[in-house]
Amino acid sequence: MALLNIDKGKCIGCAACVDACPFGALALVDNIAVVDDKCTACGACLEACPEEALSLPERPQAAAAGLTAYQGVWVWVEQFKGQACGISWEMLGQGRKLADQRKTALSACLLGHHVEHIAKEAVAFGADRVFWVDDPTLGVYRTQPYANTLVDLVRQYKPEIFLLGASSRGRDLAGSVATELYTGLTADCTGLDIDMEKGLLRQTRPAFGGNIMATIICPNYRPQMSTVRQRVFELPTADPARKGQVIAVKPAVSEEQIATRVVDFIVEQGQVNLADAKIIVSGGRGVGGPDGFQPIRELADVLGGAVGSSRAAVDAGWIPYPHQVGQTGRTVRPDLYIACGISGAVQHLAGMSTAKVIVAVNKDPEAPIFSVANYGIVGDLFQVVPALTAAFKKRLHK
């Protein structure tokens, strides 16, 4: 199924493309490049070829006239129980920069019930305009009323860029909205900037469990939509004196038309929200059993942090799944990540290697976790972790 065309007459067998391919889809056979089905048409090899022997099929060009009607940067302000989620303000901060570069306005979309106070906050955090949809049907997030309302708003006001948080709700919503609008959506972005020449949003995201980064554009469809990873962009400073316009909008659907009812919300004791946590203390196979998490928990408590874990500890049944950090668990980006008794499998590193500061505690000085750590202590975690707890207690409660 490979779409890559190889001009065999031009290929000189230099293998530059073989090295450039992130998917291992290219190889040399009889000194000529050949491509197999692993090719995803990503185009990484095109630039690498010194002979311009590689090409991909042309994409249809957009009807340029239609696209210019789309202007402005939008941010979906996510709220839970009447409180805005931090990612919303981080996106307004980055959205402000993008809007200034595009010389356009920044708008916030706020859906909920009794959430007018959040509209004021959105202005303080940088929005020029807030689309405020207040209705009992929107009190708790549900895909259908939220998505249909945003689709209507986009169709009416035509934003050029639309950012949503890469939270569970944000991903649920963005996938539905982008599908209905027939536009591009890039998941889980960690970089957003404007290609000043073309005026396009360049969306950079990790893939393959963080092993590669991809920059993605959406040249021919609008709005350019992204979900944005939490704690990547800086939280802007709120300016309560800032002025902005609040536009009240009606919801797209009524309760009778909505196919779902949220009937309960279960919060377990010791519920963990790793996405929000500034400090995470994690335990792995080295903790040895459910009781082994006790010292980890004590350290987390002293630091005001959350308890995480590796997959090994979850699979062993020592701690519930919501604590799992890594490729099949949560991706986290705390200020401080302390890995205790975690060897550092690729899948675990994928979930935490972008933390600002990483500390590793492990018996094995050769453990891969030390290769990503800023600080390391080689030793038995049952001695090191309580010693750390005592040391922090001293410093934090003088």
Add this chain to the structure above:
Amino acid sequence: MNIIVCIKQVPDTTDVKINPETGTLIREGVPSIVNPFDTYAIEESLRLKEKFGGKVTVISMGPPQAVEALKEAVAMGADEAVLLSDRAFAGSDTWATAYTLSRAIRKLGAFDVILCGKQAIDGDTGQVGPGIARQLGVTQLTYVFKIQKLEPEARTIAVERLLEEGREVVEARLPVLLTVVKDINQPRYPTFLGIRRATKMQIPVWGAADLADVDTSKLGLKGSPTQVVKIFSPPRREGKVDMICADSLDQAAAILADKLVAEKVI
């Protein structure tokens, strides 16, 4: 009950190695597996079938060798499988993938539940499930941690969804599309009989011409709104690890605590 499971064949990233010189993935010799999240979707479909009767159909879009992923699902107990494979599908982004899968589901006929994994471990987008639901106009319930109850007669379902703050219990009417998280079940191993059945099974391959009511301009590379312009290796973490050694662990802990306070992360 008619259940459809959408699965993807992915490279086993536990075996992924990085070429230290080029910083790119070495995928040579890396085995392909069923996307781990999709194995939970397959298992859940089999449990629903065991409880309520009916049929489980597994579909996948990919190159011809993706048939192996479908055979694994059959070996676990799925009744039927269909592979969507055609040059016209190549280069699909999540929009075009969801569109293509939704056209294939249309062709399969009436269904009660569609199951997907919450995301694939190579792309990590989680967008195809919601995309299929929207294309088909069915209710989507993402990040499902547990099916609390399902009443085929009353056509209702209640699930727990795993969110950042806790678990949300949602009721909906069938048909629904569920994307499931890891903790929902423990996938079974294929049985001997299942493997034998899968080996013998001729799995139909559908191309663009076989799909129901399809707009070919929405398929593959030309139907995909997004375009990858650059692929690079992630910036490595700067600096080397500062290994803290001291006469005692207490001293080492004290030194580390001071350094972290100085870093202003505490």
